[in-house]
Amino acid sequence: MGDIKSSIHQLDGSLLTPSKRAILETLIERGPQSRAAIAETLGLSRAALSGLSGELIEAGILREAETSHDSSRLGRPSILLELNADHGYFVGVSIEQVNCPMVLADLHGNVIAQLALPTAHEPEEFATIIADGLTKLLTNAKIARKNVLGLSVVLSGFVNHSQDICLQSAILGWHEVPLARMVEDKVGIPTSLENNANAAAVGEKLFGRGREAINFSVVTFGESIGCAHYIDGKLYRGHGGGAGELAHCTIEIDGVPCRCGKRGCLDTIASQHAVVAAAREAGLAATTPQQIEDLAKTGNPSAIRILHRAGHALGLAISHLIQLNNPERIVIASVNGTLGSLFRTVTGQAIDAYVLPQLGSMSDIRFDDVNEIFWARGAAAIAAHGYLVGAGSAKGKRDAA
């Protein structure tokens, strides 16, 4: 079944030669490139590259982009190849607790239209909500369904390698749910499923701050803490899809119980949920991280202590991440301002304090302010990536094809 699934996620068979896929992967990994640069990267002759890229341009997947001036060629401009934004559209849906953002994006990640879908509990209900939402979204955007080339749903939980089954989601209470097939049956568009942190990483790689990075990690900070890695230009999902469980790394031995069943996880100290709970226990008049930041600014010692403890824990966890993976960049995505200035400052200081200096100095730490459609846009990136080169890291499916 996996093989059938992967074939409908990708371009039609005539376009699936390994060399053409390698060209698309190079452009995803490195951004717009000249023909000469792509030929050199892939070890192809210029004539061969020219023929292959010509066919991809003919198919509308690539286009010639702006020119770059190469000083070694006396100012003669060279033409770059890039993905053609208008080739088709991709839909991303993020299943969340309050509502489920749905976006329609082009191949460059520009959001054409968006909707907030209601949330639900049962998978079947979600499939119906997504199908009804898609009809409304396409009507609003005046886009024909045939121009939508892929749809992806992302959620908090483990997803299998074929990206069609949610193996386990503690938040949703799901176990072995074939959600991709359920949605695909209703919408008639190739549909995949992904963990939301992995989607955030693919979104940053295709559309955001990870674009030119080969080795990077994304740490998302919203209702919960998520984490995912790109290693050697590919999404690293781990043996069972569980790579990046930063939120449930033990930070405090014998700490308080965590919703995962362990104790003292990062999630029990630094998540939005934990920070707000600590404020409540301290009797602070604050129900959001922003309000705790505001109190800290007025010198409230409890608010300062809570944010120090949370930032310290987050920085400690990120210092471990740097030492394990030696990434060139870490993007810390703050959703709707959940990471305020004191929290960020303490996080940065804790990273510096705990990381081996020679490794810490190699990693560029960036905070990125993102809004509520962040994960849905990442989902659209997953759909686009799946369409272009096969789902997820592409590697498994490339090997299988």
Ligand SMILES: [Zn+2]
């Ligand atoms: Zn935990």
